[in-house]
Amino acid sequence: MLRQHLVQNAVRGDDSGFRWRGTEVSRLEALSDAVFGFAITLLVVSLEPPRTFDQLMVAVRGFFTFAACFALLFMVWLNQYRWFRRYGLEDAATVWLNAILLFVIVFFVYPLKFVFGLVVGKMMGGQGNLARLADGTVVPIFTAERQGVTMMLIFGGGYMAVFLIFALMYGHAWRRRDALRLDELERYETRDNIRETLMHAGIGVLSVALSLRFGSLEGGLTYMLVAPVMTAHGFISGAGRRRLVARLAREHADADTAPPREPQTAPM
Structure with a gap:
């Protein structure tokens, strides 16, 4: 299992200096891996090899669609893996938030595949509003004017839901910061992740609003x-992190060079 391999071969912490509190793969994470594996299976184009050139081209377009969807799902899995490693929480709130995340992932697979398939098809010279099936049949992609808008509403809803759930998970870790004994750098990273996930969700909200107002x-x-x-957020948060690290280093150096305090004698 990839998650177990990463845990066994990783240093207790990551490049940001975040200490890992989750050092064992729990049953909750094992279930998550199974669901992610099932979701990736649903992305597979076809188990049957193509027999005609048209079927081959459909499979090729499907490969690029699969690659894009796989990359997005892997990034979601990686974020979830990092969250469990950093915080190691398995309380009731974590169980329910993770369950909702897995539900959204499974539901989101087909809209994700449809949208990326449409985009890849257009990039590879697709025939406008037409799609060629594996048997060579050409069918319209959309049969009504508002179907494209509905497609973007479904996609945007899934996109928003995934990142809102991550925001709630990071928010839950922030509420438990004292119990987890997060240091100042870890608290900065937690707040930064909350901002980042909310920005992703905000882009989904904007997409839904523009789809309703102007079109798909x-x-x-x-x-x-x-x-x-x-990218802009990464530059800003990176600069803030470097300033924080520099300040903590100065405070540590000052503490090391401070003269020892003389013992106080009790008054006579």
């Missing part, structure tokens, strides 16, 4: 904001 194209283009927004 404008709603879909909204996700192009993810790269610049997350």
Whole structure:
């Protein structure tokens, strides 16, 4: 299991200096791995090899769709893995939030595959509103005007839900910060993750709003904001982290160089 392998071979902590409190793979995480594996299985194009060139091209387009969806699901899995390693929580709130996350992931698989399949098809010279099935039949993708908007509402709802659940999970860890004994750097990282997940959810909200107001194209283009927004956030949070690390280093150095306090004698 990938999760067990990472735990066994990782240092107790990560590159950000966050101490790992979850050092064993729990049954909750094992269930999560099974659900993620099932979700990835649903992305597979076809178990039957193509027999015609048209079927081959459908499989090729399906491969790129599978790759994009797999990358997104893997990033969700990696975030969940890191959360459990950092905080090691298994209380009731964690169980329910994780269960809702897994439910959304399984529900989100087909809308995710449909949207990425549509995008990849357009990039590879798709025939407008037409799609070619594996048997060569050409069918319309959308049969009504508002179906594209509905598609983006479903996709946006799933996108928002995933990151809102992560925001709630990080918020739950923040509420338990004293019990977890988070140090100042770990508290900074936790707050930073809350901001980041809420920004992702905000992009989903904006996409839904634009889809309702203008149409599916404008709603879909909204996700192009993810790269610049997350890049800017990374620069800002990285600068804040470096300032915090420098301040903590100075305080540690000052504490080491401070002269020892003379013992006080009791008054006569």
